[in-house]
Amino acid sequence: MANTPAEYIQHHLQNLVFGAHPEKGWIIAQTPDDVKAMGFMSIHVDTMGWSLFMGLVFLVVFRMAASSATSGVPGRLQNLVEMCVEFVEGMVRDTFHGRNPLIGPLALTIFVWVFLMNSLKWIPVDFLPGLAHMLGAPYFKIVPTADPNGTFGISIGVFILIIYYSIKVKGVGGFAKELSLTPFNHWALIPFNLFLEVLGLLTKPLTLALRLFGNMYAGEVVFILIALLPFWSQWALNVPWAIFHLLVIPLQAFIFMVLTVVYLSSAHEEHH
Template identity: 45%
Template structure:
């Protein structure tokens, strides 16, 4: 990212909305946002390493502050799963914990200085390199990231539905619910309507997950960009810091809330998929 606004406020924001892209072809589906992928994988690895180290050093005696903090998070997530999912939660709780912590980590990147990548490039390579370098480090403000997360949850939901009802039972439910009929002819007539309603219901789940998370994080990132662009000069540096700090404090609630909502909706969708109609 550039460390200085180019072409006024509009140019500053437009520049900061660019991704570091690698094109594998002419199609839009062949363009990879390297910054989102890199940050997502690094933060995922940090989360796994952190919890693995705490689990490895866990003691049954008086826990350290780090172990106690991790235990509080695990117990909090497990309580949410237990209250929502009434079944064997041995695989659900780890999934919910991974989603909550990973999305929280991804969202928290929004609290880091917007121009930090540009400052680093400018220091190492100069102004011209900084102007042509793009690096957005809030993966959840990238629609590709949230869609990827939502699609992963979608396939997990389908897998749970098939595991609970069997492949044939799952397919039968798509054709025979929610409208039931005893008459065979009526039942056949209702098949396309049932399938269409179930298709819309299932497809709406990843769409709602992806768009809710993306919309909130993208909007929050735009506010940070707007504040930074408006207070870019040295004369207004202090007001900019104050406004950014105030928005960051409020934004912490959004960061945690969006991670919590994503986790809870995942649990609810899995529980619903396992129910027999």
């Protein structure tokens, strides 16, 4: 798979890309040059596939818990699901100040889905990429949230909801007034207000995506560097780093969920 440490790191940080090559047609990229040539006419197959798979895991597990729920002594799965639901419900109740039945399920979906995608980091870095290489895949990256395409995909979806509810709740005129007359309520400062408010609005999906990507990508790089060490010394660093991620993985899912609820709560507030 790689002859030098630099090639090893590059290999593990490269996604499996399918797209339209200007000279070769629709292909799976075999080299980084192929990826560059494809540009935007491509898709990260591993990121998309693992994102959909973990979303399916979320739906199946919660469906199983719902179908086997009992009012008597709950089983372990029901207990786990109820803990997640009650935890997210409490956060939404404390954070969201509007009235919208979609926010609770949305927050639960984001928290569990992002957590499941983050948790793929616990799988040894060489295991699945090695299997994929044996099956003929030149590259394979399994953590969707360590790919900015994955995190930006979720954050752009949140951004669309922010714009939608800002217009729905406040109206087009109300939303426009909020952008143009905040923070300084004077017509002469409308250009300055618009610059600040539009910039602040655009940074919301940017910070959502980059915060999650940065933390997951950095953790992935450290795991890869540890894998380059001699076998006898890997466990001395790999185990503590994996234990540290017992906190990082749910924390990043929690932060993404809370910020989403905060932004949507702001979108539901009337402008005065």
